[in-house]
Amino acid sequence: xxQSPNSTSTSAAQTLTSQESRLxxxxxxxxxxxxxxxAGLSSSTGIHEGAAIPLxxxxxxxxxxxxxxxxxxxxxxxxxxxxxxxWKYVAEKDSFxxxxxxxxxxxxxxxxxxxxxxxxxxxxxxxxxxGFPESVTPSYVPYMTxxxxxxxFGGAMGVFTTQTLLNSVGISRNxxxxxxxxxxxxxxxxAGRVGKMLFSRQGxxxxxxxxxxxxxxxxxxxxxxxxxxxxxxxxxxxxxxACAANVLKNVAxxxxxxTRTPIYKAFAKGENIGDVTAKGECVGNIAxxxxxxxxxxxxxxxxxxxxxxSLLSCGYVFSSYREVRSVVLHTLNRARFSVAVESFLKTxxxxxxxxxxxxxxxxxxxxxxxxxxxxxxxxxxxFQDPGAFLAIEPLFExxxxxxxxxxxxxxxxxxxxxxxxxxxxxKAAFHAHVLxxxxxxxxxxxxxxxxxxHLMPAATDFELHIAESCKMVSTSYRHFKNxxxxxxxxxxxxxxxxxxxxxx
Numbered sequence: 222x223x224q225s226p227n228s229t230s231t232s233a234a235q236t237l238t239s240q241e242s243r244l245x246x247x248x249x250x251x252x253x254x255x256x257x258x259x260a261g262l263s264s265s266t267g268i269h270e271g272a273a274i275p276l277x278x279x280x281x282x283x284x285x286x287x288x289x290x291x292x293x294x295x296x297x298x299x300x301x302x303x304x305x306x307x308w309k310y311v312a313e314k315d316s317f318x319x320x321x322x323x324x325x326x327x328x329x330x331x332x333x334x335x336x337x338x339x340x341x342x343x344x345x346x347x348x349x350x351x352g353f354p355e356s357v358t359p360s361y362v363p364y365m366t367x368x369x370x371x372x373x374f375g376g377a378m379g380v381f382t383t384q385t386l387l388n389s390v391g392i393s394r395n396x397x398x399x400x401x402x403x404x405x406x407x408x409x410x411x412a413g414r415v416g417k418m419l420f421s422r423q424g425x426x427x428x429x430x431x432x433x434x435x436x437x438x439x440x441x442x443x444x445x446x447x448x449x450x451x452x453x454x455x456x457x458x459x460x461x462x463a464c465a466a467n468v469l470k471n472v473a474x475x476x477x478x479x480t481r482t483p484i485y486k487a488f489a490k491g492e493n494i495g496d497v498t499a500k501g502e503c504v505g506n507i508a509x510x511x512x513x514x515x516x517x518x519x520x521x522x523x524x525x526x527x528x529x530x531s532l533l534s535c536g537y538v539f540s541s542y543r544e545v546r547s548v549v550l551h552t553l554n555r556a557r558f559s560v561a562v563e564s565f566l567k568t569x570x571x572x573x574x575x576x577x578x579x580x581x582x583x584x585x586x587x588x589x590x591x592x593x594x595x596x597x598x599x600x601x602x603x604f605q606d607p608g609a610f611l612a613i614e615p616l617f618e619x620x621x622x623x624x625x626x627x628x629x630x631x632x633x634x635x636x637x638x639x640x641x642x643x644x645x646x647x648k649a650a651f652h653a654h655v656l657x658x659x660x661x662x663x664x665x666x667x668x669x670x671x672x673x674x675h676l677m678p679a680a681t682d683f684e685l686h687i688a689e690s691c692k693m694v695s696t697s698y699r700h701f702k703n704x705x706x707x708x709x710x711x712x713x714x715x716x717x718x719x720x721x722x723x724x725x
Contacts, residue, residue: 294313294314294315295311295312295313295314295326296311296312296313296314296320297309297310297311298310298311298312298325300330306329307329307330308327308328308329308330309327309328309330310325310326310327310328311325311326311328312324312325312326313326347500347503347507348500348503348504348507349500350489350493350496350497350500351493351496352493355490356489356490356491356493356496356497357488357489357490357493357497358487358488358489358490358549360487360488360547360548360549361488361497363543363547364484364488364544364547364548365501365504367540367541367543367544367547368501368504368505368508368540368544369504369505369507369508370508370536370540371439371508371537371540371541371544372504372505372506372508372509372512373508373509373511373512374512374533374534374536374537374540375442375509375512375537376508376509376510376511376512376513376516377512377513377515377516377519377533378446378512378516378530378533378534378537379509379512379513379516380513380516380517380520381450381516381520381526381529381530381533382446382449382450384520385449385450385452385453385526386449386452386459386463388453388456389452389453389456389459389463390456390459390463408460408464409460409463409464409467410467412464412465412467412468413464413467413468413470413471414471415468416467416468416469416471416472417471417472417474417475420471420472420475420476421475427476427479427480427483428483428715428716429552429554429555429715429716429717429718430554430555430556430586430718431480431483431484431548431550431554432545432546432548432550432556432581432583433556433582433583433584433585433586434476434479434480434586435476435477435480435484435541435544435545436541436542436545436583436584437476437586438472438473438474438475438476438477438480439473439477439537439538439541440538440541441469441470441472441473441476442469442470442473442537443534443537443538444469445465445466445467445468445469445470445473446466446470446530446534447530447534448462448465448466448469449462449463449466450526450530452466453526481498482494482498483550484548485497485498485501487548487549487550487551542583545583546579546583548578549574549575549578550574550578551574551709551710551711552710552711552712552713552716553577553705553710553711553712553713553716553717554716554717554718555592555594555596555716555717555718556581556582556585557577557578557581557710558650558654558712558716558717559594559654560572560577560580560581561577561701561705561710562651562654562655562658562701563654563658564576564577564580565697565701565704566654566655566658570704571701571704571705571707571708571710572708573708573709574708574709574710577708577710592632593631593632593633593657594632594633594635594650594653594654594657595632595633595634595635595720596635596637596646596649596650596653596717596718596719596720597635597636597637597646597719597720597721597722597723598634598635598636598720598722599636599720599722600636600722600724602627602630602634603623603625603627603634603636604625604627605627605629609625609684610623610625612684613625613684613687616687616688616691617691620638620645620648620649621637621638621640621641621642621645621649622635622636622637622638622641622645622646622648622649622652623635623636623638623724624636624649624652624653624656624687624690625687626656626657626660626683626686626687628683633653633654633656633657633660634653635649635650635652635653636722636724637649637719637720637722637723637724638723638724638725639723639724639725641723643713643714644714646714646717646719647702647712647714647717648694648698650714650717650719651694651698651701652690652691652694652698655690655693655694655697656686656687656690659686659689659690660683660686663682663686
């Protein structure tokens with residue numbers, strides 16, 4: 222191809238004549254056909270963004286020879302790939318075989334996406350982390366699905382609660398002066414902030430009873446919404462009811478915020494916790510907006526508040542339960558530790574992460590006092606008879622803890638000595654669950670016999686169970702720890718929330 226006399230200038234070199242344009246298209250098709258015909262092309266041509274392969278090396282690697290470009294002024298410089306999309310860079314040579322200035326041209330090797338595919342790609346960039354699904358754990362999808370549904374119901378319910386509060390405070394009915402309305406609203410928000418501060422002292426519980434507190438927070442959110450709707454029936458009690466509702470909702474907000482990061486951390490693979498968190502919050506906001514929009518349309522038809530609240534509340538609570546149930550955590554808190562020990566004693570194997578999380582009790586709230594095992598208890602709670610302590614003390618002479626059973630309270634107590642370290646606390650918890658398993662097995666056997674004979678367990682029976690548990694723990698605790706580690710569990714004594722009492 223011959224150059225025009227004016228092609229020596231920079232501006233002329235950047236402009237293609239119609240003949241050169243046809244030549245560029247023809248050579249592009251020829252090069253593309255040559256690339257497609259090469260069997261090894263798909264696995265050897267792509268390079269990542271920012272990387273370039275010199276012409277001679279690329280030609281050898283791709284099976285291209287100089288004869289293909291002998292009659293052409295276009296030469297392949299390199300290939301490039303970004304997120305699966307590929308480009309070629311070609312340059313034009315003059316009659317002397319030298320590359321022209323500013324003659325590099327870009328040739329796309331991919332077909333344009335359909336508008337729907339482009340839209341879906343745009344949406345995915347906002348709702349799923351980069352590298353999805355390889356960048357997150359398998360439990361991410363079910364969690365985000367139920368989370369979106371929960372926020373959808375929550376957004377829909379927010380329209381009705383806000384409308385009810387405004388009607389009750391007097392905005393719609395003009396039954397109060399603007400100053401009184403503003404004061405009532407400020408007092409309502411202030412009470413919520415006070416409740417949030419008071420509940421923040423429970424922060425350590427968010428680490429080990431994460432799922433239970435997250436679900437409890439959502440229940441409090443629904444309770445608060447119900448109290449707000451109740452102001453429609455007794456508008457003269459707006460201030461106390463609105464303050465109580467705002468306290469409940471702010472406590473729920475603290476719970477949600479405090480448990481958010483550990484949950485997202487469980488889904489992240491690598492150092493993408495920020496991306497996972499951002500996309501998760503975006504999904505929640507989108508669902509909230511959709512629920513709000515739908516609820517605005519429904520509210521124009523003046524539906525029954527009781528019926529609407531009942532339906533939306535059931536959907537919210539069910540979605541919340543499924544949301545926390547789908548979370549797979551790798552740590553052993555009190556609930557999952559109990560599941561792991563019970564499974565180990567029955568089958569000889571610690572359950573997998575998925576099985577252990579599925580068997581965890583969600584309704585076992587931290588503030589309940591009916592736990593069968595008390596770790597780090599006080600001496601006066603575990604023993605009422607000094608003879609019972611003296612009888613079992615020699616069994617734990619080499620241990621840094623003492624485990625006993627109080628038949629009057631029906632609980633197993635693990636008392637920690639002042640030298641107890643992290644592994645000693647874990648071993649005490651394991652020993653307490655082993656003893657509880659022995660006592661339950663004996664009680665089941667005794668109950669079947671007591672139908673025909675009136676039998677009561679004696680104190681010596683409990684001492685015998687404690688002695689048997691000591692033998693089993695000495696031979697099986699290490700095996701339990703190793704098996705738990707093989708399944709991917711991480712154990713920490715702080716997650717078991719031991720009491721602070723220590724024996725000296």
